[in-house]
Amino acid sequence: MxxxxxxxxxxxxxxxxxxxxxxxxxxxxxxxxxxxxxxxxxxxxxxxxxxxxxxxxxxxxxxxxxxxxxxxxxxxxxxxxxxxxxxxxxxxxxxxxxxxxxxxxxxxxxxxxxxxxxxxxxxxxxxxxxxxxxxxxxxxxxxxxxxxxxxxxxxxxxxxxxxxxxxxxxxxxxxxxxxxxxxxxxxxRHYWLTAIMAARFLASAFASGPALLILLAFLVKKYTKFDPGKEAIDKLSQIITYAMIISLFFVGLEVFTAFYSNIPSHMEAIEYLFFGIHGHGRLVPFMWLFLILAIVALVLLINPNTRKQEKTLKIACLATFFSMWLEKGLGLVIAGFIPNPFNEVRxxxxxxxxxxxxxxxxxxxxxxxxxxxxxxxxxxxxxxxxx
Amino acid sequence: MKIYDARYVLIGLAIFVGLFTIPFWYNMGRAVPPPDPKLDTPVIQQMAVKQCVLPLAEIRTGHMQLLNDWRTWVVRDGLRTYVAADGKTYNMSLQNTCMDCHSNKTQFCDQCHIYAGLEAGTVPYCWTCHIAPKENQ
Amino acid sequence: METSRRNFLKISGVCALGLTALPVADVFGESDLPKAIKNPQALTGQHWAMVVDMKKCWEKGKEGCKDCILACHAVHNVPDIGSIKEEIKWIWTNHYENVFPGQENEYNVKNLEGRPFIALCNHCTNPPCVRVCPTQATFKRPEDGIVMMDFHRCIGCRYCMAGCPYGARSFNWRDPRPFIKTELNMRFPTRERGVVEKCNFCAERLAEGLLPACVEACKVGALSFGDLADPNSVVRKLLASHFTMRRKPELGTQPNVYYIV
Known part of the structure; x- marks a missing residue:
């Protein structure tokens, strides 16, 4: 073959x-x-x-x-x-x-x-x-x-x-x-020390992975004579919708636990990501971009009309993929090290x-x-x- | 028997054999002097009985295995004294024990290692961490 | 027997796998090797620990004294890379609120502010770095509890650095040799690019019957080293007669470096 x-x-x-x-x-x-x-x-x-x-x-x-x-x-x-x-x-x-x-x-x-x-x-x-x-x-x-x-x-x-x-x-x-x-x-490493880490990972994976798969399926359909099928893409887009909602829900859970408990070490990484601490905030724009993209994706996915239309679905998939990439492929790993064990920001x-x-x-x-x-x-x- | 695409197969084979035997072509006609490890360091010359930690034949063929065992015993097992066959004890240390006698790395270690085609100072990579003795050259 | 190309490839594959069993056969073929023993003059203990008397350090030591750090870094050929990013350190100082984050309040910090606290590897009883290492390149010596590094085995994945809650581990981002500013200690190796390093409680000195270099270097006796398993040891006596603190005790790592404040 x-x-x-x-x-x-x-x-x-x-x-x-x-x-x-x-x-x-x-x-x-x-x-x-x-x-x-x-x-x-x-x-x-x-x-x-x-x-x-x-x-x-x-x-x-x-x-x-x-x-x-x-x-x-x-x-x-x-x-x-x-x-x-x-x-x-x-x-x-x-x-x-x-x-x-x-x-x-x-x-x-x-x-x-x-x-x-x-x-x-x-x-x-x-x-x-x-x-x-x-x-x-x-x-x-x-x-x-x-x-x-x-x-x-x-x-x-x-x-x-x-x-x-x-x-x-x-x-x-x-x-x-x-x-x-x-x-x-x-x-x-307080930002990582959470029991729902695996659940969060799976939820965001089941949003970003199928989003990429849909985009690839469209490409395949465009450039070859093989059509993966409209129904399959419809079903996948439903999966992405649920996974995206659950994903953001999980992020919300982390925010609640950290800020309602008011434990500094649990709040610091999230504060660093979204607002910056000790005058350092290199990731702040990326994290807000994540939030905006995630909301765009959710709006387009939850509304059945935009979800079923190829053009808007493509935008939703792109937004899903990049928002999850920012959250997990950038913020999560780096913020785990900030602040460092001496409560300093490097x-x-x-x-x-x-x-x-x-x-x-x-x-x-x-x-x-x-x-x-x-x-x-x-x-x-x-x-x-x-x- | 008929070979399909005989031309391509044979050309491919010829290229393969040529590439595979490159070390031979590369060294052809080059006279490489045989290794001549020197034992004339001050410490060795002062020894009454010139005896290494193992008999000559064993240390020559098995020094790498011995060093590996020493490494494991010292670093991982916390045992630092070696008891030789004759009951003599040695501090197990490449940098301190081996090189105290063989303080002429370039005239001793490197002689065979280079002859064997190992990259001097790089393979075996002992000396990226262990400090080689200072030699007056 | 007729054999297809496919079958031939299958059989060669299985044979190649079989070759990988050779090392196993080698192990069984090994003969009795000469014995390796502990150095007779070695200091022995079952549970090494250190007590750092910060009071003594501040009150009796001269301002800005770095004797312990200099001694350690010289003995172990620790480089001075000259950048915070790639800094390599085995023992160092930081402020109270950094060494004991979360323990400060606005009143005690005033008393302790600017005061250097000595930090080093805690040689934890439950070391997370050892738990996470995928190759056992860092391991806890069963006989005396020292958390050791095997530089020959470390693959440089830096999982131990993520695991250590005390920031005790440094990575050799580049070749450290050109950056050794002290006179090279010819009796101890350097490290090479790509491995993690940290304090080893002077395992090489203990084996020769010597106390750790930092302990020996401190002129005011602020650092004490001994065996926690021995009720008469200097560390046990200090712990019995003083209130001591450990870094981040809530993490359950059971650090073996104690602080008298």
């Missing part, structure tokens, strides 16, 4: 070349980081995780959100998801790839990466995150590939795939739960090489995604009944 990725029109190759250039720039920046050390990033003694880990956290959510098409299709026999499921699974593969790359570029000693396997440490959540992420990658590769190959041959997928599909459903939940546990179990901003590396990783993810979607849509075009 892989050979389908090798044939395409000019636009397809141009897009791949464009991604390759970005990947090359990212790789060059990474070589620079590899030689100089992480000093080339904006990270510091006080904010020791930043843009890389934030992207990682956000993308685990996008990967986990594949369950939002897999679960209805395979467990509840929601037929309308039949065509879009493979797109969800392949999006998960690309996302997990990016997650793993973001972890690697964040390491101070990347060549010692395999120490995690050499000295397995079950008390470390990071060890479990490695296990569940790699497991999820392999599950989706096996399932997506076999189901698609069966479809190409016009047969039912092999029986041994079925249990894997069932396993992949709780497994998707596990990857984001474990990722939330990375943060939620640390004493002294701010963080990513540097140019740091952003270049991140763009390189995103480009790699989209490269993988493009190849996988090319294969999937080619197979779908071939097997579609001719009219």
């Amino acid at each position: 892989l050979e389908r990725a090798l044939t395409g029109d000019k636009r397809y190759y141009r897009w791949l070349m464009f991604l390759l250039v970005l990947m090359g720039l990212g790789f060059a920046s990474y070589l620079y980081q590899f030689n100089k050390g992480l000093t080339i990033t904006g990270l510091s003694r006080d904010v020791s995780w930043g843009f890389y880990i934030a992207q990682f956290t956000f993308l685990v959510g996008v990967a986990a959100s594949a369950v939002m098409v897999v679960l209805p299709y395979y467990l509840h026999n929601v037929k309308v998801f039949g065509k879009i499921t493979i797109l969800g699974e392949f999006l998960a593969i690309a996302s997990v790839t990016m997650c793993l790359l973001f972890i690697i570029v964040d390491l101070g000693k990347p060549m010692r990466l395999l120490n995690v396997l050499l000295y397995p440490t079950p008390n470390s959540i990071l060890f479990w995150d490695m296990v569940v992420l790699n497991g999820y990658l392999f599950l989706n590769l096996l399932i997506g590939w076999n189901v698609l190959e069966a479809e190409r041959k016009g047969v039912h997928y092999p029986n041994w795939v079925k249990p894997l599909i069932y396993i992949s459903i709780p497994w998707a939940v596990s990857i984001h739960t474990v990722t939330a546990f990375l943060y939620a179990g640390l004493p002294g 701010e963080y901003a990513p540097t140019i090489p740091e952003l270049m590396i991140a763009i390189g990783v995103w480009a790699t993810g989209f490269f993988v995604l493009t190849i996988l979607y090319k294969i999937a849509t080619s197979v779908k075009e071939e097997t579609a009944p001719s009219i």
Whole structure:
């Protein structure tokens, strides 16, 4: 099936070349980081995780959100998801790839990466995150590939795939739960020390992931002869609506607990994010942008007329994706370190090489995604009944 | 038997073999002097019995394993004294014990490491943390 | 036997996996190795702890004294990077309201304001850094409770820095060697780029029968080091006769650095 990725029109190759250039720039920046050390990033003694880990956290959510098409299709026999499921699974593969790359570029000693396997440490959540992420990658590769190959041959997928599909459903939940546990179990990081962290992560994932999936489905529909189906997009947009409402509700819960209890350490990170403290407020504009985008998304999603119209739905999806990216992919990780354990504010901003590396990783993810979607849509075009 | 696309297969194979054997081509015709590790440091010369912590054959082939064991015992197990086969005890330390005698890193360690094609000072990367002895050159 | 390319690839894959079992076989093949023992002259304890008498430090020490810091950083080849962002420190000072955040009120801060408090790794009884480390590169020594760093194993993920509620850990964002401003201590290694470091309660000095460098360097005896498991130890006597504080006790980490104010 892989050979389908090798044939395409000019636009397809141009897009791949464009991604390759970005990947090359990212790789060059990474070589620079590899030689100089992480000093080339904006990270510091006080904010020791930043843009890389934030992207990682956000993308685990996008990967986990594949369950939002897999679960209805395979467990509840929601037929309308039949065509879009493979797109969800392949999006998960690309996302997990990016997650793993973001972890690697964040390491101070990347060549010692395999120490995690050499000295397995079950008390470390990071060890479990490695296990569940790699497991999820392999599950989706096996399932997506076999189901698609069966479809190409016009047969039912092999029986041994079925249990894997069932396993992949709780497994998707596990990857984001474990990722939330990375943060939620640390004493002294009050912004992260919340029991609803995993729930928050899942809710925002089920909004941002399907939002991206809808946008991708529109792109696929535009550029190929494969139509994922209006009903599937309708259903997905309903899922996004609920997930977005729950997501913002959860953020509200955090605000209530912090401010009604009036415990300074619980309020400080939120104050820093939305108003700034001790005269520092680098993230304030981003957090207000998050709020505005979230409200725009909610208005467009809750109203059935705008939700069902392609144009407004696209805007709603973009707004959902970027608002969640700001909240989770930026604010959550950085504000966990502010103020630092000495109640001092040391701010963080990513540097140019740091952003270049991140763009390189995103480009790699989209490269993988493009190849996988090319294969999937080619197979779908071939097997579609001719009219 | 017929090979499909024989031309491409053979060209590909030739390129592969060429690339794979690059180390041989790269070093061809270059005379590399055999390693000559020197033992003429002041400390070693003053020793009555010139004996390392292990017999020569064992230390020559197994020094990396020994260093790894020392590392584990010292850093992780908190044991810092090594009891050799002859009952003699040593402070397990690359920087302090090994290099006290072998204070000539460039004439001793590097001799074989470079001959074996390891990048001097980089592989094995002992010396990014451990401080190499000062040599008067 | 007929074999397809597919089967051939399958079998090679399984064989390649089998090769990974080699190290397991090596472990079983190991012979008896010569023994490694504890240094006979080592100071031994079951539960090392430190008592910092800030009163003594302020009242008897000279203004701006940094003897403990300088001694520690010189002995351990701690670099002076010269930027707050990449600062590396094993023992340092900060204000009361920073070392004990949330414990200040507007009246006591007036008395304590500007007064330097000594901060270092607490060698917690329940260390979160050890709990989170994915490779056991940081670990708690079972025999004496020191929280150690294994610089050979650290992958530089910095999860321990997120886990430590005391800001005791520093990361080598760049090669530290050019920034070692003190005379190089040839008996102790430096660190390299990409690993986390922190106070090790002078494990290397204890092994030689010496007290930690900071304790030894303090001329007014404000720092005391000893074994909490020994009722006659200097630290137990100080704890019995003084009111002491620990940093962030509510987190359940059980710090082993105590403060007399």
